[in-house]
Amino acid sequence: MITPLRDRDTLDVEGLQRLVEHLIAGGVHGIFALGTTGEAPSLSHRLRQEVVRATLDFARRRVPVLVGITDTSFTESVELANLCATAGAAGVVTAPPYYFPAGQPELCEYLDDLAAELPLPLFLYNMPAMTKVSIELSTVQHAMRNPKVIGIKDSSGDMIHLHRLVELSRQRPDNWSVLIGPEELTAEAVLLGAHGGVNGGANVHPRLYVQLYKAATAGDLPRIRELQRQVLDLAGQLYTVGRHRSSLIKGVKCALNLLGICQDGMAEPFRSFREPERGIVRERLVRLGLLNPKA
Amino acid sequence: MITPLRDRDTLDVEGLQRLVEHLIAGGVHGIFALGTTGEAPSLSHRLRQEVVRATLDFARRRVPVLVGITDTSFTESVELANLCATAGAAGVVTAPPYYFPAGQPELCEYLDDLAAELPLPLFLYNMPAMTKVSIELSTVQHAMRNPKVIGIKDSSGDMIHLHRLVELSRQRPDNWSVLIGPEELTAEAVLLGAHGGVNGGANVHPRLYVQLYKAATAGDLPRIRELQRQVLDLAGQLYTVGRHRSSLIKGVKCALNLLGICQDGMAEPFRSFREPERGIVRERLVRLGLLNPKA
């Protein structure tokens, strides 16, 4: 879930409420707040806390809410996790600390220490493009011995790694979940044993991703191929407007704003799309059938 | 300057005081707190504030103190900068936000926005190994137009880039400073026009680096070559004990502990050296002539 912002360090509270309703109406099976698409590392700790409280408030336990506590500071991660527990989150999610690249044995120790302090179950989050270090298989295997660690979200884009994670997950008798980050890979991940997707595009069009997930669990190949093309089309249209790697989040936020759901403020170091990018996103939403051209 | 830690999230206050005295007695021309070697991103915001207050308190304006405010959150950077101003820092230092890699035009906007909010002069800090993005020449040129931006610390290790930065610095009539990060490169940087070094090894042996700097400004080549070999020797001995990239900070902290200056606690995701690494560092300090073998 993106974080709707009104201005610098200011949550768009009504926008967040509408977004939560939009997601739940779209059929999502859970919400992941304060992840990469949620710009969590760019938000002040005060604002992160506000997001946690408001999201859980608005979700009213209709779906489980996971919250990202990834931080370069162990202490800040634990503090946020404590708030998450109080506020009613189902679990917390952490990527490796993202300033100093830790070696895998160091990462194992870090995860041990962190899990010991957490009041909630922990999902690992593999995001090497941002954190510089991968959570390697040996580290996942280590972390799986801890019953508090209940799954992994893999955003590496490396499907061989994903398949190995699915193989590993069979070692845990309880439900150890492997979720895939990039939405273009959800279909094949679920077809070959992964348990779901945490896809940024679901902010804009949750039903599409829920349908894809359902088609994949049902093994309905013709439907999967049709929905997969829609997913590729949406990503190809909405995430490629700007020149920089920030284009994905900017595109999603701009689309949500054009759809009347929330403000499109971005946290520094980014700024939201203005014209002409905004006009391009509008056209593409129309082309995708998501916006009435007369709107 | 490293951050002496007693325990998780606990400053070694007496150690910090001894360290500040050790540095000033060694002749340093300034102190840079909360940089990479200071493990700043790994510290809680509360602890960072404590470090700022204590360092400035102990330094008693005998040397200027620069403080790193690098953060992925703009708001947290500004807040820390405000405290720095109150506490009496000479300036603040920022690397690019280190989770989302910004494009150079985005980085220019970010630096403009940040400088506008800062109560103190700003040093740029180029540290691509950690932040994933370089501050490219065009961005430095942009930032130099702002009189609040007064210099750059370059830790890229790319000496061609450093020489180009020195050339650029001539465009500012006031003293725009180019400082070099890696201590093995201080001699040549200063010989060819840079204004100084911000070297991690100076925590252990400040006088050596001050002497090297002085020899370089004096153009005393035989002395430079002699001191350069000592610098290479110290780095080769103290920073290569562990297997991971954290070995530098672990080595410096372990050495300072063995020298009786401060505790050697490390912030997560790292742990301080125990045996046998500690014994190796001890031996090497003896070999370097920095520790009495009978100590």
Added chain:
Amino acid sequence: MITPLRDRDTLDVEGLQRLVEHLIAGGVHGIFALGTTGEAPSLSHRLRQEVVRATLDFARRRVPVLVGITDTSFTESVELANLCATAGAAGVVTAPPYYFPAGQPELCEYLDDLAAELPLPLFLYNMPAMTKVSIELSTVQHAMRNPKVIGIKDSSGDMIHLHRLVELSRQRPDNWSVLIGPEELTAEAVLLGAHGGVNGGANVHPRLYVQLYKAATAGDLPRIRELQRQVLDLAGQLYTVGRHRSSLIKGVKCALNLLGICQDGMAEPFRSFREPERGIVRERLVRLGLLNPKA
């Protein structure tokens, strides 16, 4: 197909013949000689020519043979392609020149120039781990305008890129082929529209990969999942014996030698497995059911 070597710069001719028979008996739909797994860049030009002649001779047009002509020298690529045409190859395959990293517009020009000189249809080969540059979508789109360019083998491991290539392939009314390199990804690639796999493991166990391909074209999901696990198992066992990235080719060659098919000589800069690695490969072949423990 690997290149069986007897000694430095010496083809194992009988081994090559046995290998070709092994592959065709296993049901492969084509043979790709002188690719990465064929160690082509490590072979002298004389030896590459010998491989081309012998392979085509042994294949006796039972299956089409594609030959890699990738080279840093344009002239050498064209010369080898001419020999391929004379010898009866179905097509040639080229990755980008792999010393100087070309920009995409430079790569477009290169491919135009090369295709103009070629006597045979051309397959592109995307192998960024070795060539440092990707063949980006825009370049593929450019190259597709040339009717002599008939497909691409993608070994990037990037499935989002693969799906985009499949989408692109619809723009060519004739059969423009998208083939996948890594064998762990063949199932999902073919399920979602790719036309086949060029998989190193098929040297050892061709039937497994043919069965997987057939299950994928048939959409037989239970069978796919079963075969996929076998593929992951084989790769996990045979490609992970040594410490270096050369382990895949060393493992395949060692296995083929233990199976009695060919010599396992490696071209410099690599050497074939000796004990204890050889013993480990033997054990694993037994465990995989590919070798009789009494053999």
Added chain:
Amino acid sequence: MITPLRDRDTLDVEGLQRLVEHLIAGGVHGIFALGTTGEAPSLSHRLRQEVVRATLDFARRRVPVLVGITDTSFTESVELANLCATAGAAGVVTAPPYYFPAGQPELCEYLDDLAAELPLPLFLYNMPAMTKVSIELSTVQHAMRNPKVIGIKDSSGDMIHLHRLVELSRQRPDNWSVLIGPEELTAEAVLLGAHGGVNGGANVHPRLYVQLYKAATAGDLPRIRELQRQVLDLAGQLYTVGRHRSSLIKGVKCALNLLGICQDGMAEPFRSFREPERGIVRERLVRLGLLNPKA
């Protein structure tokens, strides 16, 4: 030394002769043919042989000639080295094979095997930007035990590595040479103990680099600083005209053509500058005082 080309696979023989005279007249202490700037990997083996013969012929033993034999094929490297010996080269130079990235122990074995076959002394060539693997210190240390290996050219741009190489060179009682690749770093390298530079810009303006080398060996700091600025200026002007990483070689060849020394043909995958780039290079040569504006 660049390789003057008239057309595809066609040496500009007269141009090469004029270039050799230009270099020797400029005072160079040696010539390095068939390196990166010589586009060696892009040339056919026939053409490489022609370059070796012609260069040695034109040099008439006035200066030592080193020849690059870097190749992905061991056999081709040895064959070219044999020709070099016959033709009168002083030594050969090799970077690691540049398709398959070798591990350091594999690289040690490769260098052992290669040196054993060579009829001439061997220089190592560290060029990780092209070869993907560095020649690490441990590998250099290994190779130094072989008396046939007589030095290293380091083009990594990593000055810490360079200083460590200089330290290592003291372990060999005979003259083990450390030469630096990037011309912007020659001054500091030589000041701190390296033995010379192998600089691409010396094709255009050999005297400048010879003067810089002499000033550095003499420790004449004011002169060094003056010449260093000229070197930075030349590089900044001539190597930045195009958009791609090929701009350096294209710029050098275009400049030599404008100076009337040789043709500026480039080997695939590159093409020589045409207008408007050619006009820009012309202007900059004038600005640098290397071309008469009325020429």
